[in-house]
Amino acid sequence: MKVAIAGGGIGGLATALMLHGAGIDVTVYEAVPEPRPLGVGINLLPHAVQELRRLGILERLLPLGVATEELCYANRHGQFVWREPRGLAGGYSVPQLSIHRGKLQMALLEIARQRLGEAVVRTGRKVTGFVSDGGGPVRFHLEDSVTGRSYDEKADVLVGADGIHSAIRAQLHPGDGTPRWSGQLMWRGTTLAPPFLTGKSMALIGTRGRKVVAYPLSAPDARGNALINWIAVLDNTAHGLPGAEDWNRPGRLEDFLPEFASWSFPWLDVVELMRGAEGTYVYPMIDRDPLPTWTSGRTTLLGDAAHAMYPVGSNGASQAILDARALTRALLEEADPSAALVRYEQERLSATAAVVAANRNQGAARILDLAEERAPDGFGDVGNVFASGEREAIAADYQRVAGFTAAGVAAGGAGGRPGL
Ligand SMILES: Cc1cc2nc3c(=O)[nH]c(=O)nc-3n(C[C@H](O)[C@H](O)[C@H](O)COP(=O)(O)OP(=O)(O)OC[C@H]3O[C@@H](n4cnc5c(N)ncnc54)[C@H](O)[C@@H]3O)c2cc1C
Structure with missing residues (x-):
């Protein structure tokens, strides 16, 4: 079987590695001619890290990031509302990993080229559409991103892993339109600064409409500074969108720093952190409504x-x-590729739609909004702000929806199925 993947981002490259590991022939078509390490920090939760370990690549990725030990929520006065251990410290058999997105993508690209051969990731190749010929192979259209030359290729299965502006999704669902904006903007940056709390803590501070997220992406250097990733989130309906969304659009400190002017806490100086960044990027908080289906014949989304x-x-x-693991498993276990795609979609569509919905409701970070509603001026004892067990239940609920309870991961990951 021959699988073509549109998009060599995290999803496309992970899928290529898994399919190859399962003995399936795969080619990745990536629109960017020369991929560069773009983006800032992201976090990989233990169920995803477990999949990277199964691929045998975790040892190569771990030194590129930080194994997160703790997640803590604090109000805008810097008081802790909730703290929970994460990764190995949280009883998982695998770590949670904070890592620079670009470094992760470049590492996956290098590993894919080493394992599958240099030619497997064809860069500068934009997938512009597809034609399903009944039950047979799928023909898809490509454009050389440099010369503009168009041509067609065929594969038994086409996977659209081409990101939030997916051309494959647009063809499958022409009425889908543009992404949905929450009305918030996110300014993102990285700063060399002293580590805070455990040195491997991820902090969420504030409320839905005025929030900062911070976590380290490196161990401290010789001077004792770690690379800290931070994100400032603000309601920004008055200003509107700063043009079409672009992960690399530069932001301006003066547009958001004044909103956080008093946020210098004994355990983290948010103002210094933001001031110390070499540059910032601004991006809107956007998502898309869940789709009724991802699949048409031999084509699907990921x-x-x-x-x-x-x-x-x-x-x-x-x-x-x-998704990559579920798709690989389905293609291995179902003889008919179309049936495999239906099975993959059945396993993943509603599961991920639930995460989209939970994230619209702030995930477990809604703990912060409850704290602000109930104790806007702060508290003496957080135990008086929440009912017994309430915060634990909110945190556990999000872990369940997103499929990363410690018990679920121990039982084999999301879906609870060990191995392939
Ligand atoms: C440049 C960039 C920077 C990002 N920075 C951050 C960040 O800082 N923080 C964060 O939380 N998330 C970031 N993201 C998003 C994050 O990577 C994804 O949410 C997540 O990793 C899921 O990955 P994905 O592979 O589905 O999509 P993506 O990582 O978006 O990858 C999609 C890939 O498909 C390629 N592509 C697009 N259209 C086509 C096409 N028609 N044909 C062929 N290839 C195509 C893109 O160039 C890209 O390499 C970034 C994404 C990109 C592309």
Whole structure:
């Protein structure tokens, strides 16, 4: 069987590695002529990290990031609302990994080329559409991103892993339109700064409409500074969108720093952190409504192309990696490729739609909004702000929806099925 993947991002490359590991012939077509390490930090949750371990590549990826030990939520006064251990510290058999997105993508690309051969990832090749010939192979259209030359290729299966602006999704669902904007903007940056809390903590501070997320992407250097990834989120309906969404659009400190001017806490100086960044990027909080179907004949969707979600709860890249495993398993176990795609979609569509919905509701970070509603001026004892067991239940609910309870991961990952 020959599988073609549109898009060499995290989802497309993870899928290529898994299919190859299962003995399936695969080619990746990536629109960018020379992929570069773009983006800032992302987090991979243990169920996705477990899949990377199964691929035998975790040892290569771990030194590129930080094994997150703790997730903590604090109000805008810097008081802790909830703290939970994560990864190995949280009883998982695998770590949670904070890693630079670009470094992860480049590492996956290098590993794919080493394992599958240099020619397997064809860069500068944009997939522009497809034609399904009844039950047979799928023909798809390509455009050379440099020369503009168009040509066609065929494969037994076409996977659209071409991100939030997927051409394959647009053809499958012409009425889908543009992504949905929450009305918020995110400014993202990285800063060399002293580590905070455990040195491997991820902090979420504030509320839905004015929030900062921070976590380290490296161990401290000789001077004691770690590379800290941070994101400032603000309601910004008055200003509107700063043009078409672009992960690499530069942002301006003066557009958001004043909103956080008093956020210098004994355990983290948010203002210094933001001031210390070499540059910032601004991106809108966008997602897409879940689709009724991802599949038509021998063509399907994966990752952001299938289920773009708000970057809340560390699930964007993690869910793409889970898709890759489910698709590989279905293609191995079903003789008929169309039946395999239907089975893959049945396993993943409603599961990921639930994560899209949970993220619209802030995931477990809604703990922060409850704290603000109930104790806007802060608290003496957080135990008086929440009912007994309430915060534990909110955190556990999101873990269940997103498929990463410690018990589920121990039982074999999302879907609870060990191996392939
Ligand atoms: C440049 C960039 C920077 C990002 N930075 C961040 C970040 O800082 N924080 C964060 O949380 N998320 C970021 N993301 C999104 C994050 O990578 C995804 O949410 C997640 O990893 C799921 O990955 P994916 O493979 O489905 O999509 P993506 O990672 O978006 O990958 C899609 C790939 O498909 C390629 N592509 C697009 N259209 C076509 C086409 N027609 N034919 C062939 N190839 C095509 C793209 O060039 C890209 O390489 C970024 C994405 C990109 C593309």
